[in-house]
Amino acid sequence: MLHIKELHASIDSKEILRGVNLDLKPGEVHAIMGPNGSGKSTLASVLIGRDGYDVSGSVTYEGQDLLALSPEERAAAGVFLAFQHPVEIPGVGNMYFMRTALNSLRRQRGQEELDAVDFLALAQERMKLVEMDQTFMSRSVNEGFSGGEKKRNEILQMAILEPKLAILDETDSGLDIDALRVVASGVNALRSEGRTMLVITHHQRLLDYIVPDFVHVMAAGQIVHSGDKDLALELEANGYAGLTPRSAQVG
């Protein structure tokens, strides 16, 4: 599904990703943990094709060269990112925004667009997953939403767009325990055989709810450790201290 090989990325000649290697198979949930500033969000941004980065290395997604695709083409191919800091878009209705996003994907895939009535039915069904009520659909995108409501809205968007590769960047940050449960159960409901998830988090707590198949630790722009869900528990107990980037290891 996704093969990342020796991925490097810099911005203004500052190297942030320093050779990331990762293999994700269909249906798997991978967690990426790691200290602040280690490059987790940068990895997510590079995968969805945000511009401004100097990128080298290779990323193969379903047999295609992902790095050669535009952000729109990546989205149409099923790559989705739930942002760490969802943006507010005053004046743009949430319903309109999500329908436009979905129809843009459908157009690029040669599928028929959904009209307002069909979209509303879809949205209402998916809103149950994140326990959101319909008033959020008539408000401007994220405007005045609480931190937790913004994150739910990201998961709602994911539920509507049905990506094949879903990247969640610190979707748990700023959530109280109830919101965390809602978000996690929404994510769990969307786990499926054909869908791969990359869950970026600082906290082991999220992984009690979204149990990953693999856990990776990122430090200084590299994946320095990989393991199963128990690695997250070890990190919780021992912290990131003592983890050394591969390039700095002796021998």
Ligand code: ADP
């Ligand atoms: P994480 O998500 O793991 O906290 P980030 O990927 O956000 O880390 O950032 C990694 C490093 O890259 C940090 O030192 C950050 O300051 C730097 N960085 C990220 N984006 C930019 C940017 N647009 N310009 C300059 N430096 C950046």
Ligand code: MG
């Ligand atoms: Mg951070």
Ligand code: MG
């Ligand atoms: Mg980040």
